Amino acid sequence: xxxxxxxxxxxxxxxxxxxxxxxxxxxxxxxxxxxxxxxxxxxxxxxxxxxxxxxxxxxxxxxxxxxxxxxxxxxxxxxxxxxxxxxxxxxxxxxxxxxxxxxxxx
Ligand SMILES: [Zn+2]
Numbered sequence: 544x545x546x547x548x549x550x551x552x553x554x555x556x557x558x559x560x561x562x563x564x565x566x567x568x569x570x571x572x573x574x575x576x577x578x579x580x581x582x583x584x585x586x587x588x589x590x591x592x593x594x595x596x597x598x599x600x601x602x603x604x605x606x607x608x609x610x611x612x613x614x615x616x617x618x619x620x621x622x623x624x625x626x627x628x629x630x631x632x633x634x635x636x637x638x639x640x641x642x643x644x645x646x647x648x649x
Contacts, residue, residue: 556643569639579638586638587631595623 552563554572561572571579599619602608608615 571639575643576639578643579635582638583631583634586634587627587629590630591623591627594626595619598622 550563551560552566552570553560554566554575555570556575557572559572559574566572567576602615602618606615
């Protein structure tokens with residue numbers, strides 16, 4: 544007989560048995576969280592890129608940055624970083640809340 548002092552619980556997303564301590568507040572295991580983080584990161588990068596392009600276009604059209612080029616570049620990079628951080632957080636919550644859907648590969 545295999546006896547464990549650690550309480551085992553099932554992940555609410557994939558159903559894998561894990562130590563209760565390894566599950567997060569919503570009862571998800573590390574593997575499922577990693578998938579959510581990866582997806583959220585891709586969504587955030589796409590949004591960040593779109594934001595950076597938008598800012599770059601606005602700067603090019605409205606400002607014609609012949610001076611202070613480093614400032615405008617910093618602004619563009621800054622908007623990318625800001626949007627990525629913001630969207631990553633929001634996308635994580637949304638994807639986490641919706642669940643990973645059909646992800647049973649066996
Ligand atoms: Zn899981």
